[in-house]
Amino acid sequence: MAKAWTGSRIDLHLDVTAAGPAKRRAALEAALREAIRDGSLLPGVPLPSSRGLADQLGLSRGTVTSAYGQLVDEGFLTSRPGSGTAVADVRDPKPPAASPHRFAAVRPEHDLRPGSPDLAAFPLRGWTAATRRVLSAARPELFGPGDPQGRYELRAALADYLGRTRGVQTSADRVVITSGYHQSVHLIARVLRSQGATTVAWEEPGHAAFRDYVAGSGLEVRPLPVDEGGAAVDALTDEAAVFLTPAHQYPTGVPLDPVRRRAVVEWARTNAALVVEDDYDGEFRYDRRPVGAMQPVATCEVVYCGSASKTLGPGRCLGWLALPSRLVEAFVRAKLETEPFSEGVGQAVLADFLASHAYDRHVRAARPRYSRRREHLMELLGEFPRLTVKGVPAGLHVLVALPADGPGESEVRAEGEARGLAVRGLAELYQNTDEAEQGLLIGYAAASERAYPAALEALAGTLRAVGL
Amino acid sequence: MAKAWTGSRIDLHLDVTAAGPAKRRAALEAALREAIRDGSLLPGVPLPSSRGLADQLGLSRGTVTSAYGQLVDEGFLTSRPGSGTAVADVRDPKPPAASPHRFAAVRPEHDLRPGSPDLAAFPLRGWTAATRRVLSAARPELFGPGDPQGRYELRAALADYLGRTRGVQTSADRVVITSGYHQSVHLIARVLRSQGATTVAWEEPGHAAFRDYVAGSGLEVRPLPVDEGGAAVDALTDEAAVFLTPAHQYPTGVPLDPVRRRAVVEWARTNAALVVEDDYDGEFRYDRRPVGAMQPVATCEVVYCGSASKTLGPGRCLGWLALPSRLVEAFVRAKLETEPFSEGVGQAVLADFLASHAYDRHVRAARPRYSRRREHLMELLGEFPRLTVKGVPAGLHVLVALPADGPGESEVRAEGEARGLAVRGLAELYQNTDEAEQGLLIGYAAASERAYPAALEALAGTLRAVGL
Numbered sequence: 001m002a003k004a005w006t007g008s009r010i011d012l013h014l015d016v017t018a019a020g021p022a023k024r025r026a027a028l029e030a031a032l033r034e035a036i037r038d039g040s041l042l043p044g045v046p047l048p049s050s051r052g053l054a055d056q057l058g059l060s061r062g063t064v065t066s067a068y069g070q071l072v073d074e075g076f077l078t079s080r081p082g083s084g085t086a087v088a089d090v091r092d093p094k095p096p097a098a099s100p101h102r103f104a105a106v107r108p109e110h111d112l113r114p115g116s117p118d119l120a121a122f123p124l125r126g127w128t129a130a131t132r133r134v135l136s137a138a139r140p141e142l143f144g145p146g147d148p149q150g151r152y153e154l155r156a157a158l159a160d161y162l163g164r165t166r167g168v169q170t171s172a173d174r175v176v177i178t179s180g181y182h183q184s185v186h187l188i189a190r191v192l193r194s195q196g197a198t199t200v201a202w203e204e205p206g207h208a209a210f211r212d213y214v215a216g217s218g219l220e221v222r223p224l225p226v227d228e229g230g231a232a233v234d235a236l237t238d239e240a241a242v243f244l245t246p247a248h249q250y251p252t253g254v255p256l257d258p259v260r261r262r263a264v265v266e267w268a269r270t271n272a273a274l275v276v277e278d279d280y281d282g283e284f285r286y287d288r289r290p291v292g293a294m295q296p297v298a299t300c301e302v303v304y305c306g307s308a309s310k311t312l313g314p315g316r317c318l319g320w321l322a323l324p325s326r327l328v329e330a331f332v333r334a335k336l337e338t339e340p341f342s343e344g345v346g347q348a349v350l351a352d353f354l355a356s357h358a359y360d361r362h363v364r365a366a367r368p369r370y371s372r373r374r375e376h377l378m379e380l381l382g383e384f385p386r387l388t389v390k391g392v393p394a395g396l397h398v399l400v401a402l403p404a405d406g407p408g409e410s411e412v413r414a415e416g417e418a419r420g421l422a423v424r425g426l427a428e429l430y431q432n433t434d435e436a437e438q439g440l441l442i443g444y445a446a447a448s449e450r451a452y453p454a455a456l457e458a459l460a461g462t463l464r465a466v467g468l
Numbered sequence: 469m470a471k472a473w474t475g476s477r478i479d480l481h482l483d484v485t486a487a488g489p490a491k492r493r494a495a496l497e498a499a500l501r502e503a504i505r506d507g508s509l510l511p512g513v514p515l516p517s518s519r520g521l522a523d524q525l526g527l528s529r530g531t532v533t534s535a536y537g538q539l540v541d542e543g544f545l546t547s548r549p550g551s552g553t554a555v556a557d558v559r560d561p562k563p564p565a566a567s568p569h570r571f572a573a574v575r576p577e578h579d580l581r582p583g584s585p586d587l588a589a590f591p592l593r594g595w596t597a598a599t600r601r602v603l604s605a606a607r608p609e610l611f612g613p614g615d616p617q618g619r620y621e622l623r624a625a626l627a628d629y630l631g632r633t634r635g636v637q638t639s640a641d642r643v644v645i646t647s648g649y650h651q652s653v654h655l656i657a658r659v660l661r662s663q664g665a666t667t668v669a670w671e672e673p674g675h676a677a678f679r680d681y682v683a684g685s686g687l688e689v690r691p692l693p694v695d696e697g698g699a700a701v702d703a704l705t706d707e708a709a710v711f712l713t714p715a716h717q718y719p720t721g722v723p724l725d726p727v728r729r730r731a732v733v734e735w736a737r738t739n740a741a742l743v744v745e746d747d748y749d750g751e752f753r754y755d756r757r758p759v760g761a762m763q764p765v766a767t768c769e770v771v772y773c774g775s776a777s778k779t780l781g782p783g784r785c786l787g788w789l790a791l792p793s794r795l796v797e798a799f800v801r802a803k804l805e806t807e808p809f810s811e812g813v814g815q816a817v818l819a820d821f822l823a824s825h826a827y828d829r830h831v832r833a834a835r836p837r838y839s840r841r842r843e844h845l846m847e848l849l850g851e852f853p854r855l856t857v858k859g860v861p862a863g864l865h866v867l868v869a870l871p872a873d874g875p876g877e878s879e880v881r882a883e884g885e886a887r888g889l890a891v892r893g894l895a896e897l898y899q900n901t902d903e904a905e906q907g908l909l910i911g912y913a914a915a916s917e918r919a920y921p922a923a924l925e926a927l928a929g930t931l932r933a934v935g936l
Contacts, residue, residue, distance in 0.1 A: 037637065037764070070757075074635065075729045075765035088730065090765045100624075100640060103800040104615035119608035128603045135596045140587035140916070143781035147572035156568075167542065169505065172568060179647065182807050216805065261543045262556065289538075296505070297543030297558045313611035315812035332571045337684065339650050343811050344783035448608070 021063050028059065028067045036076050036090050043089035047077065050085075109420030110455035114251070114397030114443035119313050121369070121449070123353075123362045127312075130352040134345060142348060148340045149332050150177020150320070151347040157354035158320050162306065165360070166282055167292030169299050170322040176331045179342050180319040181280070181307045185210045188241070188276055188303060189217035190334040191327065197240030203231050205429035205436070206243070207250050207278070214243070223431045229257030233264040241274040241303075246294045247282040251399050251429055251441050253391015255291055265294070268301035275302045281310045281395040283363045286371040290394070300324045308350065310396060310445075311363055318342065318350055370396065373444040373452055380456055384468050396445035399426060402438040407466045409438045415466050421458040489531050496527065496535045504544050504558050511557040515545065518553075577888030578923035582719070582865030582911035587781050589837070589917070591821075591830045595780075598820040602813060610816060616808045617800050618645020618788070619815040625822035626788050630774065633828070634750055635760030637767050638790040644799045647810050648787040649748070652773045653678045656709070656744055657685035658802040659795065665708030671699045673897035673904070674711070675718050675746070682711070691899045697725035701732040709742040709771075710735075714762045715750040719867050719897055719909050721859015723759055733762070736769040743770045749778045749863040751831045754839040758862070768792045776818065778864060779831055786810065786818055838864065841912040841920055848924055852936050864913040867894060870906040875934045877906045883934050889926040 018027050035041040047053065050064040057064075068085050071077040078088045134142075149155065155172035162168035178184045192200065197219060202211045204223030215221045222239060225232045230249045233256075236242055242264065246256040256264075268275050277294050285291075295304040307319035323331055353359050374393060381387055381400060388401040402409060409425035416423060426439030447455045486495050503509040515521065518532040525532075536553050539545040546556045602610075617623065623640035630636035646652045660668065665687065670679045672691030683689045690707060693700045698717045701724075704710055710732065714724040724732075736743050745762050753759075763772040775787035791799055821827050842861060849855055849868060856869040870877060877893035884891060894907030915923045 033635070033764070070759075073723075073726045073729075074760040075726070075733065075762060078730060088765060090767075100620045101615050101617075102641075103617045103797075103804075105613070107609075116612065119611045122606075122608060122611045124603065124606060128600075131599060131603065132596075135592065135599065138590075138592060140590060141575075143587045143590045143783040144584065145573070145782040147569050149569075149571045152568045167501070173570075179807060179811075180809070182809075186806070213806070255541075258541045258543070261541075262546065265543065291538075292542040294543060296501070297556060299558075314613040314809060315611040317809055317811040329571075336571075338654070338681070339647065339807065341648070341650075341782060341785055343647075343785040343814050346811050346814065 021060065024059055025063045025067050028063065029070055032071055033076055036087055041087045043087055045087045047085040108422035110458040111446045112421060112423045112442050112455050112459060113446055114424055114441045116446040117310055117313055117366065117396065118445050118448055121366065122313060123358060126358040127349065127353065130349045133352055134348040142344050145341055146344050148335050150175065150342060151344065151351060154347045154351035157351045161354050161359065162322060166279060167296045168304055168322050169296040174323050174325055174328055176321045176323060176328065177342050177347060178319040178321060179317045180309060181210065181305060183339060184305045184319050184321055185213050187331055187334045189214045189219055191330045192240050193218060194330065199239045201236055201239045201242040203244065203249060204431055205251055205426060208429045211431060221431065226252055228254055229260055230254050231256060233260045233267060236267050238271065239273060241276055243276045243278060245278045245280060247279055247291055248394045250280060251426060253395060253399050255392060261294055265298040265301060268298065277302050277304045279304060279306050283311060284367060284370060284395050286374060286393040295322060316346065318346060370445050376456060377442065377444050380460055384463050386468055397441050397443040400440045400442060402440065407468065409440055412440060412462060412466050416462040419458045419462055421462055489528065492527055493531045493535050496531065497538055500539055501544055504555055509555045511555055513555040515553040576890035578926040579914045580889060580891045580910050580923050580927060581914055582892055582909045584914040585778055585781055585834065585864065586913050586916055589834065590781060591826060594826040595817065595821065598817045601820055602816040610812045613809055614812050616803050618643065618810060619812065619819060622815045622819035625819045629822050629827065630790060634747060635764045636772055636790050637764040642791050642793055642796055644789045644791060644796065645810050645815060646787040646789060647785045648777060649678065649773060649775045651807060652787050652789055653681050655799055655802045656771060657682045657687055659798045660708050661686060662798065667707045669704055669707040669710040671712060671717060672899055673719055673894060676897045679899065689899065694720055696722055697728055698722050699724060701728045701735060704735050706739065707741060709744055711744045711746060713746045713748060715747055715759055716862045718748060719894060721863060721867050723860060729762055733766040733769060736766065745770050745772045747772060747774050751779060752835060752838060752863050754842060754861040763790060784814065786814060838913050844924060845910065845912050848928055852931050854936055865909050865911040868908045868910060870908065877908055880908060880930060880934050884930040887926045887930055889930055
């Protein structure tokens with residue numbers, strides 16, 4: 001049964017038939033809140049005395065007094081001595097925006113963007129099994145703050161895995177777990193600044209998003225030119241660190257020349273500088289075994305960075321650093337000062353996944369798939385003699401240089417977009433945009449196996465349409 | 469069968485019996501790397517010609533040439549025209565430290581620290597069931613970068629949950645998911661600074677760790693005194709924001725006085741300032757229904773913050789913001805500029821856990837447990853008339869004021885430590901340490917049900933031992 005209070009401006013309809021005074025009080029409160037929020041009761045409107053409202057609604061006076069008190073406490077009502085109870089000024093928010101995913105990147109129909117693995121090939125069965133094992137053996141500490149350095153079993157499993165597959169010389173004590181390369185870069189910048197660094201060098205062209213993070217932290221970022229031998233490290237001078245992608249330069253796809261590898265280590269030793277080795281896709285080489293990481297030949301100078309983004313996908317939010325011993329404490333302190341913890345269950349599951357070699361099997365299974373895709377892409381590009389493919393057969397993308405006499409990358413990308421195709425441009429990866437070269441970054445991993453052939457067709461159609 | 473090369477200074481023992489040239493080459497490389505790393509082969513030592521080593525080891529010359537090439541590429545060997553191949557300078561790292569958990573906080577035997585729920589009561593069965601449902605229904609996008617605002621189903625589930633339990637007026641569009649209150653605070657500071665803010669106010673005493681994060685971001689933090697009515701908000705002037713814990717002031721445990729609630733909203737409206745509402749333990753009130761959040765009476769002024777830390781434990785790494793509509797875009801941009809993603813599976817599991825009301829059931833089950841523990845603690849403290857308990861029956865801790873004539877908190881904590889007992893001190897939570905009062909923060913949730921009685925005994929013993 002609904003009862004009504006006819007106020008000065010509105011009728012307040014209340015369902016006060018609920019059983020028991022607590023429920024009736026809750027119903028009265030809810031109705032008053034709703035009326036205040038939706039503007040039925042405007043700011044300043046006086047409420048009846050508790051006795052008056054109680055009589056009108058057939059409630060006890062205590063129920064009304066108690067509801068008024070609660071709403072005064074919450075700020076919906078005001079109560080001043082002598083002036084009774086009134087509606088407070090509770091302004092409504094603006095209407096919400098339309099799309100539930102207004103900030104999410106829209107997945108293109110034909111996804112040839114670099115940087116993502118084939119998420120449809122996520123090793124769900126193995127991951128689910130590892131998750132089941134972890135949860136069934138879970139002890140309370142798994143749900144606690146955990147070790148700011150990262151879970152020990154994951155650090156140990158990574159030290160083993162990185163040693164086996166990338167030659168990295170490390171141990172659980174020198175590995176720090178992060179929530180991905182994003183956090184790794186933040187921590188590196190923070191530690192560098194805490195040690196008085198002011199300037200770092202960054203490959204040009206290079207990974208622009210992460211370069212911007214470092215610049216945003218207050219460090220000056222100097223561009224380090226890249227040529228066929230990778231980063232021209234002889235241009236390094238008094239920088240505190242250089243960020244490199246030695247196995248497969250991003251985005252040009254060349255490995256760092258062996259002479260330069262040695263030279264940059266010498267430079268780091270002479271200048272007490274750091275070499276940040278971003279081994280972002282070192283697992284993927286198709287023509288030969290991968291060149292090992294730089295870290296093992298300069299364990300005191302190299303901060304080695306990896307993540308699960310290119311193997312399991314960016315949604316894992318797990319990355320790692322293999323550090324010189326002397327820096328471990330500074331990095332853990334930087335974590336404690338910013339974002340100390342990584343999610344525990346995910347760390348434990350990845351540790352299980354690595355230790356059971358399911359991670360190796362997943363990478364081994366992905367490699368021939370991506371290699372075949374790369375071959376198909378190369379065949380297609382071979383039909384366009386004005387295009388030049390750069391780099392070695394590795395990673396998850398190729399860089400294609402566009403001819404000097406056009407069309408430019410924005411023209412190609414616009415034409416592609418009209419066909420539902422997304423690739424990336426080279427020019428946007430330069431810090432010094434005046435010297436940017438024109439090119440396309442074509443990722444062959446992001447699409448699913450089923451979607452890939454159509455994506456290649458869309459690419460061919462796009463290239464033809466712009467006259468390439 | 470092991471073969472040996474007797475070099476100028478060392479014998480290199482190699483197992484080159486592996487089947488196939490690829491494996492023999494790998495074995496040779498591994499042996500050379502190991503010898504270089506462990507110092508058996510010192511920098512500068514010349515290696516035999518490839519023909520010479522091949523003859524000695526019974527390998528083909530191609531195998532040795534190819535292994536040398538790989539190790540030159542990796543930096544273990546140097547090769548200069550005319551001077552042959554030699555060992556590069558590969559220095560060893562310092563020995564690793566002893567403990568695998570050198571940076572992890574040591575769990576005390578008797579854990580009466582505030583801020584953590586009982587991790588032994590983690591709802592593992594329900595969480596495992598939710599995880600199974602999420603993984604068995606997983607689509608590839610679950611493993612991708614995801615929506616920087618946070619997964620839609622989690623935002624929707626939180627909007628519903630926060631509305632039901634805390635009165636928060638929001639919708640999926642205005643919720644932003646973070647990796648916990650840490651990240652929430654970072655984002656708030658970043659957004660404030662991007663809008664030109666220079667100064668914020670912080671409760672004194674207050675949550676010191678987070679205050680330090682804000683100060684570290686470059687904002688000036690002014691202390692806002694706290695008394696029996698919570699933060700003295702009439703002291704606010706031209707600050708861009710005030711960080712408050714209205715439901716249960718941390719650490720004093722008092723709710724913000726209703727008159728002050730209204731006053732701070734008025735201040736925010738007049739000054740176009742923000743009120744950050746840290747609802748860190750709003751679910752836990754034992755003597756009455758919780759006072760609702762401030763947010764619903766000032767949806768345009770309040771940034772509402774919550775997390776799963778006090779219910780499921782800090783290891784979830786999931787927090788949330790309910791924002792005024794106009795700020796959503798700025799917060800998502802701040803996420804994209806720093807740490808854009810939160811782990812996808814964990815978000816989806818929490819969404820399932822909320823939507824199935826397992827979260828409500830968990831909180832409902834925890835409340836009487838913690839309430840009983842609080843009663844036992846109050847009984848114990850009642851035996852010490854020189855102690856004054858502050859605050860209302862709520863949250864996961866009580867604040868105990870120490871008598872002015874001693875003993876001080878450091879004495880109590882030292883005595884406790886000798887008995888394996890950990891509590892926190894009040895004085896360390898002040899920004900202005902000269903005016904710090906002496907007190908103990910005693911958390912009654914962190915210990916397991918089984919361990920709690922012994923922890924109380926250790927507390928009683930400690931208090932007696934210091935003459936209280």
